[in-house]
Amino acid sequence: MKIAIVGGGLQGIEIVYLAQQAGYEVLLVDKDKSAPALNLVTEYLICNLVEEEGQFLEGVKDVDLIFPATENDAALATLRRICSKIDLPVLFDWQAYQISSSKERSKQFFIENNIPQSKSWPEADFPVIIKPSQASGSEGVYQVDNQQQLTEVLSTLEEPIIEEYLVGPSYSIEVIAIRGQVFPLAVTYLDFDQIFDCKRVIYSGQIEEWLEDELANICTKIAQRLSLEGIMDLEVIVSKEGIKVLEIDARFPSQTPITVFYGTGLNMVEMLVELTVGQYEEVNLTNSERAVIYEHIEVQDNRLTVCGEHIMAEADNLIIKDDFFGATKVLTNYDPEGGEWIATLIFVADSLNEVFRKRNQTLTEIFNQHQLEEFSDPTIFD
Structure with missing residues (x-):
């Protein structure tokens, strides 16, 4: 089985990693030579899908299916048009997407189908959360506590969604x-x-x-x-x-x-x-007793900081390592010679207490071995 993954960003990293764990051959397609997932594959195609349609079609002629891993509207529209003409499965639901x-269409869908959701402004009282309708994840999200802050933030956004802060x-x-x-x-x-x-x-x-x-x-x-x-x-x-x-x-x-x-x-x-x-015969959804922590860190300026996923979005030269300072797996651009670096750490243990013990031990080991001076694990309440 050979799959083409279109997009080498955060989604691409996830799909590449799991596809390799499943034993699939992977062709990664991205227009950016420094896409974060590029260093994780042995076969890739540097191609601007929108502008180089012929090159893309030639590159995917020996794959079994296509896995979009991008939220670029132009790329998705091009891919949808192309794939309507070729006999390749595309693992993407265009209508649901x-x-x-x-977020505006999602909220309307929730209302029409009686899905429990947060209150919208002005029914919601302060504090409220403001987010752009089209952005993904945490991009452009603000918490505001009064009318003045609300007015200031709204002046910078088009078609914002305003919801109660839960x-x-x-x-x-x-x-x-x-x-x-x-x-x-x-x-x-x-x-x-x-x-x-x-x-x-x-x-x-x-x-x-x-x-x-x-x-x-x-x-x-x-x-x-x-x-x-x-x-x-x-x-x-x-x-x-x-x-x-x-x-x-x-x-x-x-x-x-x-x-x-x-x-x-x-x-x-x-x-x-x-x-x-059509080959999947049984889905075993019984929860394992294993416990897992998956988190991101940055080492910079003598400081170890636990960060949101955004730090991985622009990373290059990523590698996968086992037993990294005690972590079960790591995805990182770590350089033992020193300097700034980031990592996604994965810890696996038999219980929640044990996995947190491993996690704390690893962070302590990194902190001490690199003679760092500060540790930060900021939250939304800071």
Whole structure:
């Protein structure tokens, strides 16, 4: 099996890693010679899909399917047009993505289908969260506490979404749906930095059963109402008023699939591919007892900082290493000769207590060995 992954950014890293774990051959396509995922593959095609359509078609002539890993509208539109003319499966739901890629359209979908969500302004009182309708993840997200701040932020944004600021733990769940079969997957816990970017994902078999069941029901309902053909992730917050859906994304996510893979053995890339080609016979969704922490760090100016995923988006020369200062796996541009570097650390253990012990021991080892002076793990409450 050979797959073409279009896009070498954060989604591309995730798909490349899991595709290789599944034993697939990978062709990575990106217009940027320094795309973060490029160093992780042995075969790649530097190609601007929008401007070099012929080169792209020649490059993918020996692949079995195409896996979009980009949110570039022009590239996706070109890919959709091209693939309507060639006999290659494309693992992407264009219709569902049009809804999920717009926070405004998503909120309207939630209203029409009675999906629990946060209150919108002006029903919501301060503090509120402001975010652009079309941006992905934490990009352009602001918290404002009064009318003056609200006015200032609104002057810089077009078509913003304004919602109540909810307090409570955040969780994510993926759902895969192919030809009417709907498979809600594992629940992960999300931790955020001070700019609302996810810095840490935690998997544990200790998630309460009622929460797992409710999230599975919600994402199944959404997948069915969207007539989903592919993968979607769902982010929620459990507030004092109950579960509220924050957003959906009908494209392959980053961070959570690798976390789930190490926690349960379930490979979402492999599952999607085999469901698409009709070879997937059984889905084992029984939670493993393993615990996983997946988080990002930056070492700079004698300081170790736990950061949101954005630090990996512009990285180059990334490599994968085992047993990195005690971490089970690492994706990093670490240079033992010194200098600034970043890393995604993956810790796997038999219990939540043990995985946090490993994590703390690794961070301490990095801090001491590099003779650093400061440690920071900022949160949205800082």
